Amino acid sequence: MSIWWLNNTVRVAREKEAVENLATETEWFVLDRWEIHDYKFAAIGSIVAHGATYPIRLVYPDNFPLVPAWVEPQDPEAKWSYHQYGKGGALCLELRPDNWTSRANGADVLRSAYGLLNLENPLGDGEKGKVTSAHNVGEIQKYNWGESPVFIGQECLTRLLSGDIQDVNALRWSASDKVWPIFLSDAVDRQGVQRPPSADLNTWRLHVPVALVSGKVPDGLPSERSTFISTLWESSPVEGEVNFVTVFIEDDGINVFHVLSDNAYHRKVYVLPPETGLRSGRAPSAQAKKVAVVGAGSVGSKVAEMLLRSGIDTLRIFDGDVFLPGNLERHVLDWRDVGYHKVHGLKRRLLHIVPGADIMTIDQNLNWQKSARTNALHFDLITACDIIVDASGDPATSMLLGALAFENKKPFVSVEVFEGGIGALVAPSVPERNAAYTLGREALLNWTDEKGRVVPLSAGDRAYEAISDDGDIIVADDAAISMAASHAARVVLDILDDKLDDFRWLLIGFRKEWAFDMHGHVIALDVGGPSEWNNNTEDADAQKFVIEIAGELLDVLKAFTQ
Secondary structure (H helix, E strand, C coil), X not given: CCCHHHHCHHXXXXXXXXXXHHHHHCCCEEEEEEEEECCEEEEEEEEEECCEEEEEEEECCCCCCCCCCEEEECCCCCCCCCCECCCCCCECCCCCCCXXXXXXXXXXXXXXXXXXXXXXXXXXXXXCCCCCCCCCCCHHHHCCHHHCCEEEEHHHHHHHHHCCCCCCEEEECCCECCECCEEEECCCHHHCCCCCCCCEHHHCEEEEXXXXXXXXXXXXXXXXXXHHHHHHCCCCCCCCCCCEXXXXXXXXXXEEEEECCXXXXXXXXXXXXXXXXXXXXXXXXXXXCEEEEECCCHHHHHHHHHHHHCCCCEXXXXXXXXXXXXXXXCCCCCHHHCCCEHHHHHHXXXXXXXXXXXXXXXXXXXXXXCCXXXXXXXXXXXXXXXXXXXXXXXHHHHHHHHHHHHHXXXXXXXXXXXXXXXXXXXXXECCCCCCCHHHHHHHHHHHHHHHCCCCCCCCCCCCCEEECCCXXXXXXXXXXXXXXXXXXXXXXHHHHCCCCCCCCEEEEECCCCCCCCCCCCEEXXXXXXXXXXXXXXXXXXXXXXXXXXXXXXXXXXXXXXX
C-alpha cells in the first residue's frame, strides 16, 4: 500500500504550511498538533463558531491527495450535524468524494467544515440553520431500508388513485439484509411480459391479501392488530389470522400498513418510474421473433440469457445434458441446479428475469436415438423459429442445423469456443446474404490449410484445455466463454434487428495463440456469397402426384370446416 506522507514529503510540506497558515490567519480555527492517528496523518485542533468550540480531527487517508481528506469529531460519540455519517463520523462537506480534486488541500477541507458548522450552528448561540443536501442520489437508492419499503409502479398508482384498477395484489419477499420489501401490482401489471413474478415457496416469495380503504389514515389509528381492524371495519377484511396489507387511497398518494399477527406496521411507499417498454431498445418487430438455441451449456446458457435481457422473450432451448458440479465454473447456473437437466434450470433462471417470457425446453439432444416422430417434431420446432442458434459445440450437430436452416431459408448463427479458450468462432449464415453454413465451414478449413494452420476446433466433446505454443496448459475459463457468447448474441440481435451489415465469419482472439496476434484480434473471413441448391429437383410425374394428394387434403379440410 502506498502511504502518501512517507512517499511524498513535498506534499506533506505543502499541507503543513496551508493548515498552519489557516490557523494563523483566522480566528475560527485553532491547531493543537500534528499526529499519526490510527496509522493516518492527521491535524488535531478546534473549530469555533457562534461561541461554541468543536474539537475536530483533520484526517488524511493513505491515498491522499487522490482520495479526499475529511473532518471528524475527536469524540467518537459526538453527533453535530445532519450532514454527518453517524456518531463520531466524518462531516459531509462541499469537498467530498464525488467532486474532489487533488489540487484541493486540508485547509480547503477545514474551510468547508467551518462553513457547515457555522451555518447549522448545532451547539452555539443564536439561530439554527439548515444546509441543503447536495447528494445526487435517487430516492430509492438513499432510503432507509429499515422502513421496509413498498414498491408500486407509477402507472399502477395512477390507476389506483383514479379508481380504474382491478385485482390489486401484494407480493412479499422474505426478510433479508434487514429488508422486507413488498411489491404492489394490479391486473394490468400482470399482463405484460415484464410482469412481476409469481409466488414461490422456494424463495419465500409470497402473495399477501390487500385491503383497500378510501380516504386518509384516521388520526390516532392504533397499531395493535385487533383494534386496528376494528377501527376500520366491522369484521376483518381477510379470513383467519393471516397477514395482509392495508392501502389507504388518498387524494395525492397512498399510505400502506403491513398487518401482522401482533401489530400493523406503517411502511414507506416508493413509486417506481414508468416503464414504457423493455429497456433493451428492441423494436416490437424484433421482440416478437422466436429464437431456437441448440445447446444449453456454458456458451448456450449465456447466449439465451443475453437474448432474453435484450428483449427477445420467445426462446426454444434444446439440450439433453444434466448440470453437474464440473459445470459450475463456466455456466450461468449454480449449486441449486446440480443434478437437474440444464434446460430446466436455465428456464427457471430466465423466468426469474422475465416472468412473462415464452420459454420452451426440450431435454433431449438432437442426435439421440428416439422415436422418428419425436425427432421430426423437434426439428419442426426448430424450423418454426425465426433464427437458429447453434451452441452445441458439436461439428456434426452444427452441420445438420446449418443444412436445416438453409433448406428452410432461416438465418443461422453457430458459435464455438476454440480449445483452451484462445478464441472463438462466430459464424452467421443468412439466406441471400452469404454462403450456406456447410459451404462456409469448407471455406474456413480451406483458409486454414492455405495458412498452414490447423483450426483449433473441437472434434466432438467440448475440450476446454489445450497446450499453448510455449507448452503451457491453457483453459477456456468463464471470461473466454462469456466473450464468445456476447459476440454471438450481438450477431443474433443484429440479424433480428436487420442491422447486420457484414456477414463475414468472425474468428475472435482472446490471447496471442494460433493465428491471433493478441487479445482482441479479429479475423473477418469471407466465406462466399449466397448459395443456391441444385435446381434440378423437379419431376413432372411426381409434381402431378403431389398436386393430387394436396387436393385430397384440401377436400378434407373443407369438409371439416363445414
